Every structure is written in C-alpha cells, then in structure tokens.
Amino acid sequence: MGKATKLQALVTGELAGTWCVLINAHVHPQHPRKQGLLPQGYSKDVRWSDGSVTDGVLKPVPIWYIETPDARVVVDTGFGDPEEVTRIRLAQGFPSMMRTRPEWHVPAALAQVGCRPEEVDAVILTHCHYDHVGGNELFTKARFYIHKNEIPLALAPPPWAAHYLPECARHLISVRERLTLLDDEQEIVPGVRTWRAGGHTPGSVVVTVDSDRGPAAIMGDVMHDYLNLEHWWPGTSNNYWNIDDLVRAYQRVREEARIVLPGHDWRLWDLHPGGRVI
Numbered sequence: 001m002g003k004a005t006k007l008q009a010l011v012t013g014e015l016a017g018t019w020c021v022l023i024n025a026h027v028h029p030q031h032p033r034k035q036g037l038l039p040q041g042y043s044k045d046v047r048w049s050d051g052s053v054t055d056g057v058l059k060p061v062p063i064w065y066i067e068t069p070d071a072r073v074v075v076d077t078g079f080g081d082p083e084e085v086t087r088i089r090l091a092q093g094f095p096s097m098m099r100t101r102p103e104w105h106v107p108a109a110l111a112q113v114g115c116r117p118e119e120v121d122a123v124i125l126t127h128c129h130y131d132h133v134g135g136n137e138l139f140t141k142a143r144f145y146i147h148k149n150e151i152p153l154a155l156a157p158p159p160w161a162a163h164y165l166p167e168c169a170r171h172l173i174s175v176r177e178r179l180t181l182l183d184d185e186q187e188i189v190p191g192v193r194t195w196r197a198g199g200h201t202p203g204s205v206v207v208t209v210d211s212d213r214g215p216a217a218i219m220g221d222v223m224h225d226y227l228n229l230e231h232w233w234p235g236t237s238n239n240y241w242n243i244d245d246l247v248r249a250y251q252r253v254r255e256e257a258r259i260v261l262p263g264h265d266w267r268l269w270d271l272h273p274g275g276r277v278i
Contacts, residue, residue, distance in 0.1 A: 005191055006067040007209050007216055009261070009268055009275035010109040012078035013061040015131060016046045016097035017264075021057065021225040021235040023243065039225050040267040048095035049086050056097070059264035061131050062275075063106065064218050065113050066209055071121040071189040074142070075207050075218050078106055080134025080171070088167050089130075106135045117142075122188055126220025126263070127201040128154035128172065129163040136171040145188060146172070147196055147203030148181040163239070197222045199234070199246030206249065211278040214258025222249050225265045 021039050039057045046056035064075035079085050082098035089096045102108060107117055117138040125132055128150045136144070146154075154172055157164035172179070182205060184196040191210040198204055200221040207218040223229060224236040232254070234246040253260055259277060261268060269275055 003069040005069075005209065005211055005278060006065070006113070007211070007277040008065045008113055009062045009272065009277065010065055010112065011060050011269075011275070012063050012104050012106055012109055012135070013082060013098060013100040013131075014058055014104075015061055015079070015082075015099075015264075016043075016048070016056045016058050017236070017239075019055055019057045021227055022231065022233045023235055023240065023246075025233070037227065037231075039227055040265065040270075046097055048097055049090050050095040052095060058097075058266070059224070060266050060268075061264070062268075063109065063135075064207070064261075065110065065115065066192055067113070067115075068189055068191050070191075072115055072119060073122045073124065073188065073192055074110075074120050074139065075124045076126055076132040076220070077123060077135030077139065077171075079131040084167075085130055085134070085165070088165055092162070094162060106138055124188060124192075124194060124205070124207055125150070126207065126218070126222075127204040128168070129201070129221065130165045130168045131163075132220070133168055133171040137174050139175075142178065144175045144179045145182050145186075145194065146179065147194075147205050148183070149196070149198075149203030150201065151181065151203075153202065195252075197245060197249035197252075198242055199240060199249050201241050204241075206253065208257065209278070211259070213278060215256060216259035216261060216277055217253050217257035218261050219253070219263055221263045222246065223253075223260065223262045225262050226267050228262065229260055 041058035066073040120142045123142045124145045194205040209216045228235045
C-alpha cells in the first residue's frame, strides 16, 4: 500500500481585520442581524497599531503542509516579521494588529510535522499579499509556484493595491531563479493541483489535494471564513478584485470539493483538531 497523503494547517501568526467577512454585509452595530454574521474570531476590543481600540475579528495566518508519496509541499509562507509589516502599513495609513509566538514561527510550526524548511520541495503561493509571502526566504531549496497574473502588482504595486507592499517585492525577487509562473490549471505534483480563481486578486489560486475523502480545496483568501461557505456569500468585505470571479470560484468549489478550507478562520481548528485535515 502506498504512502497516504497528509494535509495539515499550521498557524504562523495572527492578525486582525474588519468584523465583516461578507461583501456588502455591513450593518449597524446594534442591528439584530449582526450577531448571526460575526466570525468566530470576533472581538470587541482589538487594539490597533495607531492606539485606537475598536471591534474586529482575529484571524489565524496559516501555512499548509502537504506530504504526498512524491513530495513535500507548502502553501503560503506567512507574514514574516510582524513588527516590520506593522510599521510599513501604519506609514501607509493602515493601522494593523499582527502578532506571533515562538511556536508559530515557520520553522517551529513545520517541526510539528517533522519537516524543516530546507526539506520542502515546492511552495505554492495562493497570491502575493504580504501575509502570504513573508517567509519565502526560509525555503532555500524549494521551487516556487505563483500564478502569472500576480507578478505585476507584486513587483510594482500602485497605491490602491494596498495589500501588495512594495517592500515585499524582495520576497519574490529572492526566489526568482526557482520560480515557476502558473497557468490557469496546473498540476504541481501528482495529487496536488492549482486553478486560477481570481476574485480576491488577479491571480489568486485554489490548491486542491486528492484524498480518500475526496478533494480538499485550500482556498487562500478567495474564501476567508466558514461564514462565506455557510451563507454562500463571497467575501471579504471590500477586499476583493472581481466579484464575478469570486462567484464562479465558489460555484466550482461547491461542485468539485469535498473538504473546503478557508484562509483565515480559527474555526478550522475546531473542525480539524490540531489542524490535521487528512
């Protein structure tokens, strides 16, 4: 019998964002419907880097470890140094809340599954926002896979593309000699494939992993939260590129995937204890 595929979510940090993870779902704070639309990480007291305190939602920043008979694959690499990113974003006028712990640092997180960064064969970036590329340099031997539509904004972001940080371009430049640009449908290794969803960003990809339970879909930020799945209501808030692409991606996942894994929801660890999916 061949070696079974493993898929595990590993926490590398936590950040905060707006409580509204559904497009056009902002309601008055006292509106009775608000309670039913709050994500699991909702908090009334998020302390932002500019000193303000408001409500918001605390979100995990995961990477995904996939082990197949052929390769060790990691999806996304976290936000790197939270203090550096916080300074950059505050200078741009975006207060943040980001934090990590020693056990959440990427090498320590990977040690939980018996892997070191230099042992990873492939890294797939679901997109190139700052909280998905910050640990690229740790993976010194891996081949990197990014959809070709991500490259222009990642390397030369205009001011309105707020989550592509100019300072993060170095995380792509540093791996350029090991970089493969993805087409819209592509197999990375047997049993692991990507397809362009778009929606959240021009080149956002969904990563599918074959398993005995059926295909698992790693959604990246195409689907932030289980609320998006349960209400079948795309998100998140105003942080999207193309709503038509989002709707098409949600429909495809609904038809094809048996396990759907949102990008920033603490509830995943309740449904998959320890982050172990397959």
